[in-house]
Amino acid sequence: MERVAEGVRVDNYLRLVFPSRSENESLARVAVASFVAPLDPTMEELTELKTAVSEAVTNAIIHGYPDEIGEVVVACALHGNRVQVVVEDRGVGIPDVDLAKQPMYTSRPELERSGMGMTIMETFVDKLEVESKPGEGTRVTLIKTFRTAPDVM
Amino acid sequence: MSVETKLERGIVVIALKGELDHHAVEQMRDRIEQQLAEHGYRGLVMSFRNIDFMDSSGLGLILGRYRSVSEHGGKMALCEVNPTLKRLFEMSGLLKVIPVYDSEEAAVAAILGA
Numbered sequence: 001m002e003r004v005a006e007g008v009r010v011d012n013y014l015r016l017v018f019p020s021r022s023e024n025e026s027l028a029r030v031a032v033a034s035f036v037a038p039l040d041p042t043m044e045e046l047t048e049l050k051t052a053v054s055e056a057v058t059n060a061i062i063h064g065y066p067d068e069i070g071e072v073v074v075a076c077a078l079h080g081n082r083v084q085v086v087v088e089d090r091g092v093g094i095p096d097v098d099l100a101k102q103p104m105y106t107s108r109p110e111l112e113r114s115g116m117g118m119t120i121m122e123t124f125v126d127k128l129e130v131e132s133k134p135g136e137g138t139r140v141t142l143i144k145t146f147r148t149a150p151d152v153m
Numbered sequence: 154m155s156v157e158t159k160l161e162r163g164i165v166v167i168a169l170k171g172e173l174d175h176h177a178v179e180q181m182r183d184r185i186e187q188q189l190a191e192h193g194y195r196g197l198v199m200s201f202r203n204i205d206f207m208d209s210s211g212l213g214l215i216l217g218r219y220r221s222v223s224e225h226g227g228k229m230a231l232c233e234v235n236p237t238l239k240r241l242f243e244m245s246g247l248l249k250v251i252p253v254y255d256s257e258e259a260a261v262a263a264i265l266g267a
Contacts, residue, residue: 022176
């Protein structure tokens with residue numbers, strides 16, 4: 001059993017590592033959706049999680065590695081009816097996380113970004129954590145609890 | 154992922170299909186811009202009937218086209234938006250600038266009557 005945090009035992013986990021190529025965005029969200037399927041989430045919960053994961057992975061690809069292909073890691077852990085998804089890159093990092101979280105803010109307007117990614121993540125999961133160090137990378141943690149009770153094993 | 158286009162009384166009607174994420178949007182944007190450049194249009198309608206998934210990249214695509222269409226002096230409308238997409242539109246404030254209609258016909262009629 002892997003431990004995601006001190007004292008937290010997980011029921012199941014998944015770790016995906018892929019290059020920061022945009023075609024992997026759908027792969028990542030579909031993998032996470034399949035991973036949480038045993039919890040029998042509602043369509044709405046599933047769409048919310050998929051959208052949040054898509055935002056985090058897209059950010060890693062566009063903003064983490066703006067000029068090169070790097071590695072993106074998506075690590076998921078299930079504990080009861082709660083899922084934790086960590087999306088990590090070792091890219092350029094975010095100089096000002098608070099600014100990046102502002103609705104409509106984008107560091108790359110030339111890419112026609114809406115600046116809504118962080119806001120969508122905050123709205124669609126129960127907890128969003130963004131840790132970043134310029135030059136070292138970014139780690140985004142999404143935690144979501146599904147209202148439906150999982151089958152008792 | 155595909156983009157289906159038709160011209161209806163001077164209005165370019167684009168039916169998007171597939172998943173509107175960053176990867177898909179990159180390709181769709183060029184195709185839509187190409188369609189707009191080819192027609193002397195007065196408006197653009199984007200239909201979301203066949204969109205299964207969308208994230209903020211889709212919002213960027215819509216707002217970018219709104220910019221193109223406005224610069225051209227045209228009007229824009231969206232149609233057949235499911236509740237999940239509508240929630241994203243609301244969140245982004247997009248509904249304040251671009252109207253949404255239930256059907257393609259209503260969207261086209263609204264632009265023609267504007």
